[in-house]
Amino acid sequence: MPPDFDTNMKFKFSILALFLEVIVIVLYGIFVDYDPDPSSSLYPHFQDVHVMIFVGFGFLMTFLKKYGFSSVGFNMLIAAFGLQWGILVQGFWHMERGKISVNIESMINADFSTATALISFGALLGKTSPIQMLILTLLEITMFACNEHLVTKVFKATDVGASMTIHAFGAYFGLAAAFVLYRPGLTNKHENDESTYHSDMFAMIGTLFLWLFWPSFNSAIADAQVTAIINTYYSLAACTVVTFALSSLVDKRGKFSMVLIQNATLAGGVAVGTCADLEIHPFSAMFIGVIAGMVSVLGFQFLTPVMASKLKIQDTCGVHNLHGLPGILGGIAGIIVTAVKTEIRNGHVLTPALQAAALGSTLGIAIVGGALTGAILKLPFLGQVSDQNCFDDSAYWEVPEEETIPEIYSRHREEHNRFEAAM
Amino acid sequence: MPPDFDTNMKFKFSILALFLEVIVIVLYGIFVDYDPDPSSSLYPHFQDVHVMIFVGFGFLMTFLKKYGFSSVGFNMLIAAFGLQWGILVQGFWHMERGKISVNIESMINADFSTATALISFGALLGKTSPIQMLILTLLEITMFACNEHLVTKVFKATDVGASMTIHAFGAYFGLAAAFVLYRPGLTNKHENDESTYHSDMFAMIGTLFLWLFWPSFNSAIADAQVTAIINTYYSLAACTVVTFALSSLVDKRGKFSMVLIQNATLAGGVAVGTCADLEIHPFSAMFIGVIAGMVSVLGFQFLTPVMASKLKIQDTCGVHNLHGLPGILGGIAGIIVTAVKTEIRNGHVLTPALQAAALGSTLGIAIVGGALTGAILKLPFLGQVSDQNCFDDSAYWEVPEEETIPEIYSRHREEHNRFEAAM
């Protein structure tokens, strides 16, 4: 194997991870302190979001037949490092007397920040090493924090459920990185790039916990919390019915597809995010969910194959259809709503122009940042896998051995003899 | 295959689902609005109930070896449609100035309403199409809302944890439908009507989340919330110990049975529902749990086989033992408690006569409604499966292909050669 595809991470991964952890602890020692006036009222919301990040995202990606350890394990690694880093780069913009305060709300925001890296991980799933993913996490969360500051403080745009700043950002960042890291050798479907019956069941655990707690995600930092909960609940419900309808419709024999049920049912939560806390009325929320479900199903069915073959963007989990397009849809819904109704946030009137600027800056920073990050990840010696070993846990994990053929043979012979003897 | 068993749902399912979703959105546009005075204090309770409906019920039914996609997927479809419909038919009875208010409490009630259809789904599991289940959901939730109004507003009976109005109702509705949809071809055990090791493990995810959050279910809309939590907690704990004891006792070699642990451990939550918020004392709650566990184990062991063979009621999940009998037990406990102690709810004295009327009306409406619904579901062209294809996801889902024999052979030959070469 050429050194470019040396998946032996011994020392390399450990040194990088320990180095980053030491840096983080030193920075916390200098800059971070408890909020002197803490409140636990958001703690149930925090826990729901926490479950989404670790169980939701983690298990959603376990659909691949041989990549479950990596999906749920690297998801945990990325999130555990990312949430420490997120507090620092988000808090950097709001320091008071040289200190960053930690409280439940900033912990929610830190969990949020990791979602961007986890979404990008979905696009790159099976094709990147843990070393690459740690670097991506570091860079992406930093750029996310800058864009988030731009959107919320400079443009003073609303994006309460983060359709733009998290979902669209994470998706296009990941897709740009995937474009740079394009693998021609994966043009034909890789034999490991598919699910099994049980891996699809594990993925449904992820889907359901994301689906159930999405109202908490969209309302966690909202003022009109109940409105955000209600809108998200209805958008998801309507999206789910439409996803089932279209999943059957686009299949030649009218059958449902697990990949659509696992993913497109969630698009309603993404798309309603920007407007979640606005009084758009439940039926509008449902309408947003319907459009999101349609866009997402059609994206999976028709766009993803074309992106892989024509645009050289290999999107393992289809994050473009779950986070990218529905995220843009959420941004557009925000533009429309602020054009139609006068909405005020923190004493400022929301304007469609600034909402559009927020969407534009998000996409621009994500694509440029993702491409640059992809270029960095191309550096040799970062533990890359060869095309052949993609989508396979055994590149980075001790995997329990399956029985070998000689073992199966001898076991079968034994059982067979026992069976014959018993006759 | 005769047209009666045409599982090709293309167009049929999609048109029905989209049509229903459009109707619902229009009705929401006309009748539904945000509660002007929202409170989020019940949101943690709501989330617990939400997890029970989607993860609890969904995974509990994944025990069948080839029906996991349908169990967790159709559960999601039924619940996502049902919760939209539930607000309308429940809210219809409490409109103010022509509007139905949505708040966290009405979302809890809507989630509750879907439980009836999900319980009935358990009786029919593996034998009905998604088209049939959407129709059943529509009809059952409508009838449930009428019966619930009758029980709580006309009879002014108490049923805080819904032993009668949800559990007994859902069970007998489903059993009546199963009777009408009786399949003589399934008299002998179907080869797919069994579990595997891993499907039983997935089902335990459902069991545990139901078990854990049942105190939230029974206390969600109670005034004496902590009392309802405590009573349910103890009823479930006692029921669990007794279920293990009896599971071993009824087995000829003293072994535990997964079907009993997965189901009968939950009967204590059902049976204590009606009285959950009454000060019956923890030891009475435990006693109710003990009786519920005994009834449920004996039901699974002795009654379900007889019901299938003699009464022509094929109850796939044994909902009669988990929801039916314990639901009636809960109703009876309510009658006894109101006979023994004077209990006042909303300024009315609870009377055993009205509690009995509530139980009677529930059973009557459930059985008649279920039978009528079953007759409607018998209409041809609703995507029914043939007996042979029962309990099999592949009728309605794209299922990941298992290796074919020639593939296994060639892989084995290859491995074998490699093995021999290495010797």
Next chain:
Amino acid sequence: MPPDFDTNMKFKFSILALFLEVIVIVLYGIFVDYDPDPSSSLYPHFQDVHVMIFVGFGFLMTFLKKYGFSSVGFNMLIAAFGLQWGILVQGFWHMERGKISVNIESMINADFSTATALISFGALLGKTSPIQMLILTLLEITMFACNEHLVTKVFKATDVGASMTIHAFGAYFGLAAAFVLYRPGLTNKHENDESTYHSDMFAMIGTLFLWLFWPSFNSAIADAQVTAIINTYYSLAACTVVTFALSSLVDKRGKFSMVLIQNATLAGGVAVGTCADLEIHPFSAMFIGVIAGMVSVLGFQFLTPVMASKLKIQDTCGVHNLHGLPGILGGIAGIIVTAVKTEIRNGHVLTPALQAAALGSTLGIAIVGGALTGAILKLPFLGQVSDQNCFDDSAYWEVPEEETIPEIYSRHREEHNRFEAAM
């Protein structure tokens, strides 16, 4: 099979379980009553802890390939009985007018008490019968309640997250029992004492729910709740990054090991427990997490094999590394913090001497109590398994039959013929 290894539990298990349940109900009738002044403010915390006990501990132990039913099932049995018993023996120390009050806080404490028995179960996993585990639960929770009283009321030591009183106690109790129950026949690795791909995935469900809700565990009964949440969150995050780093470092090819990711990532939650509510600063919490991760990884890698071979302590789940050593670490951290800073709890200054006394009494009572309990469990007729049947559900459960070889042959032949016919 000699009677010592008669796993037939018929009557024996059932009679014991029913007898214990009847005793418990009678004691509740006499001694237990509702708290007259209930509050539901801790209910979300309770539910998080509840999920940890039943889903977290239960699924964490499902990593063995043939012991999933027992892991999650006996976990449920132990916890369901233990939480009833825990209220009694904990409440015995705080009775008022002859009554033990039940409220959400005492339910949290009861759930806590079961954790000791579940940790000990981890050490004994696969080698004990349900009869033995019921007896162990009864005895261990009783001794736990005495030691807890000693630590918190006599020594007036702090141990808010129970690093000492639950984690170290449960671990050393279980290890002492394992020492007494040493099985020379298991010196060579048992063929069932290993994981499969899917069993490792199920175990990650347990890991994640423990990891996510550990801040609730450590803060549930704290006054400075938010501080305890923040410290635990950071300790776990830092511990996780370090665990990944060291897992790669100790492997000869630099690969991650599932057993380390499943377990050592949690050590940070254990070790920060004693000091969780003290204002130790987030970076100190992270430092504790780093040390805990290192100790735990090194323990799994180097200590557990030596303990089994030299010290005759067979620790199936490695609870020494997840609960034992990190629990002691937590106790030592408590000694150091109280030596360095003046901390006041309930009007008393915490002193390092009394913290050390608490740690010492915990270890002493655990080891003596565990050894005595192990001796009792050695009594014949308690349903012990033979060495050969260790780590195998089929000793105590009806397990779904796998296909026999003749069935596989005939199915293959059929498919093969169909394949040839189609050519």
